[in-house]
Amino acid sequence: MSNFDYQQQQDVRPLLCLIMFGSVERCELDPSCQCPPLSKYLIKLDEIAFDGVRFCLNDPIEVELYQEDGLWYSEFEPLGILASGKTKEQAMLSFCQDFSVLWQEIAQCPDDDLTVDALKIKRNFLSLVKR
Secondary structure: OOOOOHHHOHHHHHHHHHHHHOOOOEOOOOOOOEOOOOOEEEEEEEEEEEOOEEEEEEEEEEEEEEEEOOEEEEEEHHHOEEEEEOOHHHHHHHHHHHHHHHHHHHHOOOHHHOOHHHHHHHHHHHHHEOO
């Protein structure tokens, strides 16, 4: 069995960065490696807080955080949330606000008042949030 000598494999360093670190600005294994900047993140959240209200989740959710056309977006498709901001932080704050508003407006609403799509989102909310 042969050993992989990282120091002798100069041409694969950017690929290793991509595989191991999701394409980071500076490789953790080799500071001289110039990998492309990170443009998409998966943020794991086990709770969400906004305006003094904290939502504890049964299981962590993965929110996509990415940049496109100069704006940052945070997205969680199962709840239909696509929030944006000028910075990563603003996009995540907007996500938390949208989560809170949708909880109040959809998850707490009587089923008879909701559309079929809204009922699906409500079921997703109720399965995610600890009560």
